[in-house]
Amino acid sequence: xxxxxxxxxxxxxxxxxxxxxxxxxxxxxxxxxxxxxxxxxxxxxxxxxxxxxxxxxxxxxxxxxxxxxxxxxxxxxxxxxxxxxxxxxxxxxxxxxxxxxxxxxxxxxxxxxxxxxxxxxxxxxxxxxxxxxxxxxxxxxxxxxxxxxxxxxxxxxxxxxxxxxxxxxxxxxxxxxxxxxxxxxxxxxxxxxxxxxxxxxxxxxxxxxxxxxxxxxxxxxxxxxxxxxxxxxxxxxxxxxxxxxxxxxxxxxxxxxxxxxxxxxxxxxxxxx
Amino acid sequence: xxxxxxxxxxxxxxxxxxxxxxxxxxxxxxxxxxxxxxxxxxxxxxxxxxxxxxxxxxxxxxxxxxxxxxxxxxxxxxxxxxxxxxxxxxxxxxxxxxxxxxxxxxxxxxxxxxxxxxxxxxxxxxxxxxxxxxxxxxxxxxxxxxxxxxxxxxxxxxxxxxxxxxxxxxxxxxxxxxxxxxxxxxxxxxxxxxxxxxxxxxxxx
Amino acid sequence: xxxxxxxxxxxxxxxxxxxxxxxxxxxxxxxxxxxxxxxxxxxxxxxxxxxxxxxxxxxxxxxxxxxxxxxxxxxxxxxxxxxxxxxxxxxxxxxxxxxxxxxxxxxxxxxxxxxxxxxxxxxxxxxxxxxxxxxxxxxxxxxxxxxxxxxxxxxxxxxxxxxxxxxxxxxxxxxxxxxxxxxxxxxxxxxxxxxxxxxxxxxxxxxxxxxxxxxxxxxxxxxxxxxxxxxxxxxxxxxxxxxxxxxxxxxxxxxxxxxxxxxxxxxxxxxxxxxxxxxxxxxxxxxxxxxxxxxxxxxxxxxxxxxxxxxxxxxxxxxxxxxxxxxxxxxxxxxxxxxxxxxxxxxxxxxxxxxxxxxxxxxxxxxxxxxxxxxxxxxxxxxxxxxxxxxxxxxxxxxxxxxxxxxxxxxxxxxxxxxxxxxxxxxxxxxxxxxxxxxxxxxxxxxxxxxxxxxxxxxxxxxxxxxxxxxxxxx
Ligand code: SF4
Numbered sequence: 010x011x012x013x014x015x016x017x018x019x020x021x022x023x024x025x026x027x028x029x030x031x032x033x034x035x036x037x038x039x040x041x042x043x044x045x046x047x048x049x050x051x052x053x054x055x056x057x058x059x060x061x062x063x064x065x066x067x068x069x070x071x072x073x074x075x076x077x078x079x080x081x082x083x084x085x086x087x088x089x090x091x092x093x094x095x096x097x098x099x100x101x102x103x104x105x106x107x108x109x110x111x112x113x114x115x116x117x118x119x120x121x122x123x124x125x126x127x128x129x130x131x132x133x134x135x136x137x138x139x140x141x142x143x144x145x146x147x148x149x150x151x152x153x154x155x156x157x158x159x160x161x162x163x164x165x166x167x168x169x170x171x172x173x174x175x176x177x178x179x180x181x182x183x184x185x186x187x188x189x190x191x192x193x194x195x196x197x198x199x200x201x202x203x204x205x206x207x208x209x210x211x212x213x214x215x216x217x218x219x220x221x222x223x224x225x226x227x228x229x230x231x232x233x234x235x236x237x238x239x240x241x242x243x244x245x246x247x248x249x250x251x252x253x254x255x256x257x258x259x260x261x262x263x264x265x266x267x268x269x270x271x272x273x274x275x276x277x278x279x280x281x282x
Numbered sequence: 283x284x285x286x287x288x289x290x291x292x293x294x295x296x297x298x299x300x301x302x303x304x305x306x307x308x309x310x311x312x313x314x315x316x317x318x319x320x321x322x323x324x325x326x327x328x329x330x331x332x333x334x335x336x337x338x339x340x341x342x343x344x345x346x347x348x349x350x351x352x353x354x355x356x357x358x359x360x361x362x363x364x365x366x367x368x369x370x371x372x373x374x375x376x377x378x379x380x381x382x383x384x385x386x387x388x389x390x391x392x393x394x395x396x397x398x399x400x401x402x403x404x405x406x407x408x409x410x411x412x413x414x415x416x417x418x419x420x421x422x423x424x425x426x427x428x429x430x431x432x433x434x435x436x437x438x439x440x441x442x443x444x445x446x447x448x449x450x451x452x453x454x455x456x457x458x459x460x461x462x463x464x465x466x467x468x469x470x471x472x473x474x475x476x477x478x479x480x481x482x483x484x485x486x487x
Numbered sequence: 488x489x490x491x492x493x494x495x496x497x498x499x500x501x502x503x504x505x506x507x508x509x510x511x512x513x514x515x516x517x518x519x520x521x522x523x524x525x526x527x528x529x530x531x532x533x534x535x536x537x538x539x540x541x542x543x544x545x546x547x548x549x550x551x552x553x554x555x556x557x558x559x560x561x562x563x564x565x566x567x568x569x570x571x572x573x574x575x576x577x578x579x580x581x582x583x584x585x586x587x588x589x590x591x592x593x594x595x596x597x598x599x600x601x602x603x604x605x606x607x608x609x610x611x612x613x614x615x616x617x618x619x620x621x622x623x624x625x626x627x628x629x630x631x632x633x634x635x636x637x638x639x640x641x642x643x644x645x646x647x648x649x650x651x652x653x654x655x656x657x658x659x660x661x662x663x664x665x666x667x668x669x670x671x672x673x674x675x676x677x678x679x680x681x682x683x684x685x686x687x688x689x690x691x692x693x694x695x696x697x698x699x700x701x702x703x704x705x706x707x708x709x710x711x712x713x714x715x716x717x718x719x720x721x722x723x724x725x726x727x728x729x730x731x732x733x734x735x736x737x738x739x740x741x742x743x744x745x746x747x748x749x750x751x752x753x754x755x756x757x758x759x760x761x762x763x764x765x766x767x768x769x770x771x772x773x774x775x776x777x778x779x780x781x782x783x784x785x786x787x788x789x790x791x792x793x794x795x796x797x798x799x800x801x802x803x804x805x806x807x808x809x810x811x812x813x814x815x816x817x818x819x820x821x822x823x824x825x826x827x828x829x830x831x832x833x834x835x836x837x838x839x840x841x842x843x844x845x846x847x848x849x850x851x852x853x854x855x856x857x858x859x860x861x862x863x864x865x866x867x868x869x870x871x872x873x874x875x876x877x878x879x880x881x882x883x884x885x886x887x888x889x890x891x892x893x894x895x896x897x898x899x900x901x902x903x904x905x906x907x908x909x910x911x912x913x914x915x916x917x918x919x920x921x922x923x924x925x926x927x928x929x930x931x932x933x934x935x936x937x938x939x940x941x942x943x944x945x946x947x948x949x950x951x952x953x954x955x956x957x958x959x960x961x962x
Contacts, residue, residue, distance in 0.1 A: 045941060047895075050905060054940035061945065073945050076898040084888035086848060088870030088881065092892035099896035127864055128871070175849035207805050211847025216926035217884040218494035218845065223930040224809045225847070254931030288568040291723065291777045295548045298785035305546040308728055309539040316533065316738045318526045338751075385765070387679060387713070407748050414761035420712035421766045424705060425675070442749070446734035449697070453562070453761055454711070457753040462705035465745070466621040466637060467644050467663040468507070469514050475620055475667055476674060477705030477752070 036109045036144055037155035039069045044104065044112040044121075044145070046246070047079035053246045059273040060113040060148060066276055067156055076103040080112075082120040086212040090128040097125045098134070101141050109155065110145045113269050115177035115244045118147035147177065148269060149244055153185030160192035163275030168197050170238035171268075172229075172252070174245035175207045186244055186268050193275050202232040210251035226255045234261065241265045313443050318406060327405045327438040328485060334408030338460030339473060340481040346374035349430065349484050353379075353395065358428055361395035364418035367432055370486070371397065385422040395428035401450060403433055403483065406441040409459045410483055413452040420454070429478040431458070432486050490884045490926070493845040497810035504641050508633070508811045511640040515802035518746020519855065526742070537739055538859030541793035544726050545784065551693050551726045552775070558696030559773050562758040567774040572602035575776045579604060579685065579718055580611055582772055586716060588613070588682030592674075594700070594707035595619040596687025597635060597796055598720045598776050600818045601831070604685070615685075616677045618706035620670050627654045633812030633820060636744050636798035641811050674706075684710030684768065688721045689795065690736060691773075694729045697757045698773070701740060701750040708752050717759070717768035723775050724792040736795065739857035744797035779831035788865045791826045793858040800852035800862060806845050815842055822852035826865045829873075840873030840881035886923040905938035912936045 041064060049057040064071050081096035100121075104110050112118040122142035129135045152158050171190060173183040191198050209215070209225025230252060233241055241263050243249050249265040256263040276282040299305070332342040343349050349371075353359065363371060365383040375381060385393070398418055402411035410431045417423050423431070439445040449455055462477030473479045490498075497505075523530040544551055559566050569575035575598070583591065591608060593599065593615060605626065608615040617626040621638035625631065628650050632638030639647070648661035656669050678684075686707045688698040698719055700707050711717055727733055733755075741747040760767035783792055801807050801821030812820035817828035817839060825846060829839035843866040852862040873881030894900045911919070912935060916928045927933065 049941060051908060051936065051938050052934045054937040054944065057941040058944055073942075075942070078895040078898065078901040081895070083886075084892055085867070086870070087885050087888055088844070088867075088872075088874040089888040089892075090871045090874070092888040095892045096895045103898075124867070127867060175847065175851075178850040178854060205851070207847050207849035207851065209805065209847060211849070213885055213923075214844070214847050216886065216923040217491045218497075218806075219490060219926045219930050220494050220498040221806055221809045221845075222494075222847075224497070225805050226930075228805075250934060251931060254927075254933060257932045258930060287570040287574055287777075290570045291568055291775070291781060292549065292552060294570075294777070294781035295552065295723075295784060298781055298789075299546060299549055302546060306539065306542040308543045309536055311536045311540075311735065315529075315536065316527070316735055319528055320526065338748075387766070390675065390679065409749060409753075414764045414767075417764070419765050420708075420760075424708055424712050442738060443731070443734045446737070447731050449695075449730065449755060453756065453758040454764070454767065455755040456708060457749065457755075459747075459749045459751050459753070461751070462703070463751055464620050464667060464704050466619075466624070466639055467647060467666055469511050469637075470663045472664050472667040475671060475704035475706070476618065476678075476709045 035146060035155070036107060037151070038109060040108045041069050041071055042104055042106065042108050042110045043071050043073050044077060044080070044110050044117060045073065046112060046114045046117045048246050048250065049113065052250065053267065056113055056246055056267040056269055059267065059269040060111070062273045062282060063152070063269050064111065066282060067152065067158060072108070074103045080117040080120040082117060082124060083212055085120065085124050085128055094128055094132065097129070097138060101137050104141055107144065109151065110141065111148055111151050112145060113148045113244070113267060114246065115147045115174045115180070115182050116247055118145050119176040119180070121145040147180065147182045147244065149186035149189060150180065150182045153189060154181055159188065161189045161272055161275060163277070163279035163281055164194045165271055165275040165278060166195040167239040168199055169240045169242045169271070170201050170233045170236060171198050172208065172241060172243040172248055173204070174243055174248050177244060182244055190242065190268060190271060193271070196275070199236050199238055201236045203228070208248045208252055210248050212247070215251055222251070223255060226252055230256055230261070230263065234263065239264070240271075242268050242271055244268055316443055317441070321406065321441065327440060328435050331403055331405040331408060331438055331483070334406060335460070335483055336408070338408045340408055340460045340483060342483045342485070344485045346371050346486065349482070350374050350376070353428075358394040360393060361397065361426065361428070362393045362419070362422045363397040364399055366418065367397060367399060385419040387421055390421065390425040393422070393426040395430060396422035396426040397430045397432065398423045400431035400433045400437065400483070401452070401455070402437040402439060402445065404439050404442055404445045404457065407459055409445070409457045410481070411445065412456040412458055413450050414454040415450065415452050424477045427474060427478060428480040428482065430482040430484050432484050434487060435485065489922070491841055491844060492880065492883070493806075493810050493814045493841065496814040500811055503643060504811055505809065507643050508641055509808045511634070511637055512802040512808050515637070515745060515798065516855070519743055519799055519802065522742045522746045522748065526748070533735065533739055534857050534859045537735055537857055538793060540728065540732055540735070541795070541858045542790065544728060545724060545789055545792045548723060548726070548784065551728070552723060554693045555691055555696060555726055556775070558693065562696045563771070564696070564758055565770070565772045567772060569774050569776045569778070572778045575602045575720060575774055575778065576604055576607040578774045579720070580608065580613070582716070582718055583613055583683060586682060588716065590681045591615045591683045591685055592618050592678050592681040592710050592714065593685040594687070594702060594710055595622050595638070596685070596720055597818065598687055598722050598778070599685065600632065601778055602720075602776070604720070616674070616681070618674050618677070618710065619702070620667065620704060623670055623674065624650065631813060634798060634801055635796050635819060635823070641813065678709045678713040681714050683716045683718060684714035685718045685720065686710060688719050688725055689740065690727045690733055691721060691725050692730050692733055693726050695757060697730070697755045699733055699737070700754040700756065701752065703751045705752050708754060711754070711756070711768060712766045715769050717756075717771045719771070719773045720776055721773055723777055723780050740795055740797055743799040743855065743857040779833055782833060783827070783830045786830060787868055788826060788830060790860050791823065791830070791865055793860055794823055794827070795858060797857055799855040799857065803851045803855045805849065805851070806847070810845065814845075817842070822846065822862045826862060826869060829869060837873070837876050837878035838880060840869070840876065840878035841883060843869035843873065844881060844885070884922065884926065902939065902942075908938045909936050
């Protein structure tokens with residue numbers, strides 16, 4: 010991440026492959042701030058709850074900064090960087106301190122450690138934004154690499170399909186979560202066709218390009234439903250909202266879960282929680 | 283030549299680059315980076331070349347006699363041969379063949395095969411290297427359905443890197459990897475689009 | 488506009504075309520992955536190094552361009568510079584006129600697509616025949632290429648057979664082999680009759696001044712065997728520093744584009760034919776073309792100038808696969824086009840500013856790019872540019888964010904909205920006049936509104952959250 014700061018200060022294009030590399034310097038203490046994400050705030054309360062329960066099970070102290078809203082990504086992706094920076098500045102203020110910030114979303118995490126830096130490249134407060142980015146962890150990455158928890162206890166009897174969301178491309182999140190899920194007794198992660206493909210959500214893309222978005226989603230659903238999983242699991246509820254909504258509308262519903270819910274329920278099933 | 287366009291472009295380039303606080307350096311890279319996994323240093327270059335040429339649908343042959351047999355089997359009896367090569371090959375060709383040593387561009391389709399010299403080869407990729415210096419006629423090596431490039435063992439490079447870094451001092455060097463082909467129509471592979479539909483490497487010591 | 492233009496185009500695309508594009512690009516991508524990973528230990532490192540080399544060239548064009556010019560001249564090549572498309576076409580025309588040449592055969596070059604050279608020459612009374620099979624079919628059809636490597640990826644054999652019949656190339660026959668043989672016979676005469684052969688260049692080495700051309704069909708080789716004059720139209724960014732860098736880039740180019748180790752013909756051209764050689768050009772010209780590239784160089788998207796036109800990002804792009812190349816309304820489609828086309832458009836940027844929006848930012852393009860261009864970052868920068876320049880094309884169907892930003896930076900307003908949002912569950916969605924909601928629910932259902940529920944739970948749950956800064960909790 011120091012590499013990144015250097016690049017961006019010199020006004021050069023920041024390379025994604027550099028950006029998304031796991032940074033060993035990120036703080037990994039057990040006092041964490043939870044960035045619940047706007048999606049959990051509005052629709053997926055149980056995902057945020059599961060995140061808290063999982064973190065507390067691991068001995069973390071979870072603080073929830075009440076002032077939090079959104080990471081700023083919708084406007085950033087939509088091209089309205091003026092609006093987005095406003096929200097990012099608010100987020101930086103809200104998540105003051107030096108504790109790790111844990112996010113149950115690959116997409117919002119990437120916004121903090123990659124996207125925001127891009128839109129702040131020429132801003133004076135870039136260092137503050139970078140500092141927050143350095144503290145931000147996607148939940149699975151935090152558990153696996155931050156806390157060093159490599160296997161997950163409990164029991165969960167299911168055949169699941171895991172959708173590795175695109176914002177975790179090139180990060181440690183995908184492999185970390187697959188390893189955690191795969192280690193749960195009773196649980197099998199089953200592969201499906203074109204697993205690397207995007208689901209078609211893409212934020213505002215989903216409403217500005219509804220036809221392409223839905224065609225991409227259909228393709229994804231075809232591949233997933235072909236292997237008949239009990240559950241579709243991801244690290245991003247945005248992808249799940251799109252896929253589940255599409256499947257329901259088309260009369261072929263699919264059960265979706267966030268992996269935090271699976272981790273939590275695995276503990277519950279074994280009486281560990 | 284348009285000197286104003288030259289100056290305009292160069293000054294725009296300089297203007298565009300001036301604000302950069304520093305320029306990206308030229309990285310060095312070690313040759314091992316592009317060594318193929320399948321690289322086998324110990325293997326005989328001709329043996330490897332044959333294997334790889336077959337993978338791209340080319341045909342390796344050894345000795346003039348085997349070439350003649352193959353041409354006869356396919357009914358290809360009219361062709362062109364590099365005048366410098368012909369004295370060495372002539373004895374192997376029976377009288378049923380018509381072989382010319384000048385290529386008449388007015389009758390390109392009369393030649394079923396063309397025999398010219400290769401300037402080298404790349405074993406790893408099954409590539410034949412043709413140059414202006416070695417090729418007696420560019421058209422003769424391209425227009426007939428069959429192209430036969432005559433090769434010697436000592437001319438074979440192990441890999442692309444070695445071939446590219448020892449390019450001959452020649453204004454026209456062509457790396458030929460198998461017969462001419464296209465997959466433009468529905469991705470279906472068709473050979474012999476504009477150039478040869480058969481690419482032969484003939485080892486002749 | 489209700490939806491983005493590319494989405495509308497995709498929605499109206501014929502099923503057959505979509506299937507051709509989807510299958511063609513997926514095949515290309517699968518072949519790429521297989522060859523690269525089968526052949527190399529660490530293909531990603533190859534991509535990174537190749538990207539660094541090209542970035543170096545882009546950022547040092549002021550040194551490399553004069554160097555290349557000098558090398559070319561020393562090799563006996565006549566060098567021209569063309570700042571614009573018109574200048575490039577005029578340069579070609581004046582070379583033709585000086586030789587009293589009437590006929591040209593041309594190989595596939597993207598620069599000549601940019602400058603619409605073939606149309607220009609036809610208007611000047613010069614016959615200009617495309618010799619790449621795909622481009623030839625495009626030319627007789629009056630169509631446009633829809634892929635930078637596979638120009639007719641959108642056509643199936645039946646359509647091709649029909650147009651061959653229409654243009655006097657034999658009775659209807661949709662066997663690809665027959666189609667190819669007929670083109671072979673037809674084009675053969677064109678080569679032999681032509682005065683000038685025109686090609687592009689995939690690379691120029693600054694060390695030796697060699698131009699590298701790659702083709703599979705052998706058409707550029709034929710252009711250079713049959714004609715007496717060679718013109719190469721080359722974008723100013725095509726330079727590589729050293730001959731050995733050619734080996735690295737050649738190892739990546741064909742593998743990335745078509746999944747081949749090497750294309751069938753890789754030509755290294757450094758001048759007119761050798762004196763003893765009976766066939767080929769006695770005169771060689773290189774036209775170094777800007778046509779908007781220096782604008783790109785001056786922008787914060789100059790990384791796109793690393794592009795080696797391999798087509799891998801098109802093949803992998805899920806949006807390209809659904810929308811097809813014509814959806815992009817420009818010479819360069821797909822992810823590379825979404826960056827390059829609006830930038831090359833210069834003043835007309837706002838008209839193409841919707842192209843960078845045609846992406847979910849999934850990052851697959853960056854992952855496959857042989858020169859590791861961070862395409863998603865560049866798309867984002869261009870989205871911002873489109874917004875700042877108030878492009879209508881870019882704004883179409885994009886929910887306005889100003890009000891949202893105000894709300895999302897004021898916790899009280901945010902919390903109020905979380906509670907108030909509940910209304911969405913109680914009103915029939917079709918009566919809520921929010922376009923984004925309409926677009927969402929046209930294809931998908933919406934989950935139940937749970938605004939504020941988590942906050943309530945967090946606050947009221949039995950196990951109180953210990954204060955963050957008690958000493959025992961610090962690490
Ligand atoms: S941007 Fe990269 S992947 Fe796309 S065509 Fe250019 S070089 Fe190939």
